[in-house]
Amino acid sequence: MYHISVLRDELVKSLNFENNRNIIVDATIGLGWHAWEVIKKMKKWDIFIGIDRDSENLLKAEKQIRTEILSGKWEFPTCIFIHSSFARLKEILSENQIHTITGIIYDLWVSSVHFDEWERGFSFRSDGPLDMRFDRMSWEKTASELIAYTPERELFEIFRKYGEEPKAFFIAQAIASQRKQKPINTTQELAAIIEWASFDPKSTLRVFQAIRIALNQEFDHIIQSLEQAIELLESNGTIGVISFHSLEDRLIKQTFARFEKGTIDEITGQTTIPALLKKINKKPILPSEDEIHTNPRSRSAKLRIVSKQSIH
Numbered sequence: 584m585y586h587i588s589v590l591r592d593e594l595v596k597s598l599n600f601e602n603n604r605n606i607i608v609d610a611t612i613g614l615g616w617h618a619w620e621v622i623k624k625m626k627k628w629d630i631f632i633g634i635d636r637d638s639e640n641l642l643k644a645e646k647q648i649r650t651e652i653l654s655g656k657w658e659f660p661t662c663i664f665i666h667s668s669f670a671r672l673k674e675i676l677s678e679n680q681i682h683t684i685t686g687i688i689y690d691l692w693v694s695s696v697h698f699d700e701w702e703r704g705f706s707f708r709s710d711g712p713l714d715m716r717f718d719r720m721s722w723e724k725t726a727s728e729l730i731a732y733t734p735e736r737e738l739f740e741i742f743r744k745y746g747e748e749p750k751a752f753f754i755a756q757a758i759a760s761q762r763k764q765k766p767i768n769t770t771q772e773l774a775a776i777i778e779w780a781s782f783d784p785k786s787t788l789r790v791f792q793a794i795r796i797a798l799n800q801e802f803d804h805i806i807q808s809l810e811q812a813i814e815l816l817e818s819n820g821t822i823g824v825i826s827f828h829s830l831e832d833r834l835i836k837q838t839f840a841r842f843e844k845g846t847i848d849e850i851t852g853q854t855t856i857p858a859l860l861k862k863i864n865k866k867p868i869l870p871s872e873d874e875i876h877t878n879p880r881s882r883s884a885k886l887r888i889v890s891k892q893s894i895h
C-alpha cells in the first residue's frame with residue numbers, strides 16, 4: 584500500500600507557523616505524509632488536529648505519528664486525531680474546546696490506497712464489491728445500493744453533473760434495464776454495462792467518478808467545510824486546498840470567490856461588508872515537471888491558497 588503525497592512542500596509552506604500558538608488542521612490526513620511535515624514544524628504548546636473520513640487511513644497515520652512522538656526525538660504539539668467528515672469541522676473543534684484555527688489544509692480526492700484495495704470497490708481495473716464508501720464504519724449506503732435504487736433520470740443527472748459523461752443517457756438506460764434482471768453488485772459487472780452502452784472505455788472512468796462523488800456527497804461536504812473554515816480562521820490564517828479534478832477546482836475557486844469580494848452600498852459607495860479572504864497566489868500552484876515525472880498522479884493537481892484578512 585503506497586501513496587505519494589503531492590505538492591508536499593508547497594502545501595506545508597502555505598501555513599503560517601509564526602503565531603504565538605498555532606492551531607492547525609489537516610482536514611484529509613490520509614496516511615499522514617503532509618501532516619508529518621506540518622507537525623515537525625510545530626512547537627509543544629501548539630495544537631494539531633488530523634481528520635479523515637476513512638477510519639483505516641486515519642488509524643495508520645495516527646499509529647505512525649504516535650510512534651514518532653514516543654521516540655522522544657522531536658518536540659511535538661498536542662495531536663488530536665478524529666474520524667469524521669471535514670463537513671463537521673466546527674462541531675469537531677468545538678467538541679475539543681477549540682474555537683479558532685490558525686491554518687487548515689485539504690488534500691482532496693482519493694488516496695492511492697483506495698484504488699489499490701480491490702475490496703473497496705473504487706477501481707474498475709480489478710473486480711470487487713461495488714462499495715466506494717470513504718467511511719465504511721458509518722456511511723450506510725454503498726455504490727451498489729445507489730445503482731439499485733436511484734431512478735433512471737437521477738442516474739443520468741449524476742453521470743452528467745459529476746462525470747461530464749456525454750453518453751450519460753444510454754448508460755443510465757442500460758443500468759435501469761440490467762438491474763431489473765439481476766442486481767449489479769461488482770465493479771466488473773458495472774464496468775461491462777457502461778462499456779456496452781457507451782462503446783467508449785473512457786466512460787467507465789467518468790461514470791465511476793460520478794458515482795463516487797454522488798455517493799459520498801463529496802461536493803456538498805467541501806463547500807460546508809470551507810465555509811466553516813473561513814469562519815473559524817484567525818486573521819492572517821491560511822487555507823490551502825489541493826484538488827485533482829477541474830470540477831473540484833471550480834467549486835473551490837467559486838467558494839473562495841464569494842468571500843474575496845466585500846459588499847459595497849450602491850448608493851454611498853461605502854463598503855458595508857469587507858472582503859474576508861485574500862488570494863495568496865493569483866493562479867493555482869501546479870506540480871513541477873520533476874514531480875510529475877516521479878509521480879504521474881500529481882499531473883492534475885492544483886493548489887489554491889487564501890488568507891483571512893484582518894478586519895478592523
Ligand SMILES: C[S@@+](CC[C@H](N)C(=O)[O-])C[C@H]1O[C@@H](n2cnc3c(N)ncnc32)[C@H](O)[C@@H]1O
Nearest residue numbers: 611613614615616617635636637668669690694
Ligand atoms: C489524497 S488523500 C490525502 C493524503 C494525505 N495528504 C497524505 O499525505 O497521506 C485524501 C484523503 O481524504 C479523505 N477524505 C475524503 N473526503 C473526506 C471528507 N469529507 N472528510 C475527511 N476526509 C476525507 C480520504 O479518505 C483520503 O484519506
